[in-house]
Amino acid sequence: MNDKNCLFCKIISGGIPSAKVYEDEKMLVFKDIAPKAKVHLLAIPKTHFSLLSDMDAGSAEAVKHILTKIPEIAKENGCANGYRLIVNQGDDAGQEVKHLHFHILGGEKLNLF
Numbered sequence: 460m461n462d463k464n465c466l467f468c469k470i471i472s473g474g475i476p477s478a479k480v481y482e483d484e485k486m487l488v489f490k491d492i493a494p495k496a497k498v499h500l501l502a503i504p505k506t507h508f509s510l511l512s513d514m515d516a517g518s519a520e521a522v523k524h525i526l527t528k529i530p531e532i533a534k535e536n537g538c539a540n541g542y543r544l545i546v547n548q549g550d551d552a553g554q555e556v557k558h559l560h561f562h563i564l565g566g567e568k569l570n571l572f
């Protein structure tokens with residue numbers, strides 16, 4: 460189920476510490492260690508899968524759950540005025556950690572890109 464070599468699986472298991480802001484049975488949200496905005500959170504499924512493009516019917520349920528929860532989590536963590544969601548898919552996008560994660564960026568007016 461989880462990948463013993465995966466950094467984010469280690470964060471889920473508690474093997475690597477993180478600043479958690481939300482957790483339930485399907486997902487975890489924690490602060491990015493190198494924030495790119497005043498608020499920079501990472502929302503991840505508790506079940507390991509590498510890429511958004513690997514999504515199947517089972518993992519789609521996890522993605523649906525995460526996307527349903529993000530609005531209230533963002534609001535409670537300083538992003539009531541808006542936020543940006545980013546998924547880096549694969550090498551050209553610079554995906555470093557091959558465990559699906561949604562970046563939640565906000566807490567300030569973000570630059571357009």
Ligand code: 5GP
Nearest residue numbers: 477489490491492493547553554555556557
């Ligand atoms: P990616 O480039 O794969 O989309 O994003 C990976 C993110 O994970 C980066 O923003 C990076 O700062 C963050 N990150 C890498 N290692 C750690 C860690 O050990 N703890 C936390 N909280 N974030 C990490």
Ligand code: ZN
Nearest residue numbers: 465468507558
């Ligand atoms: Zn993983």
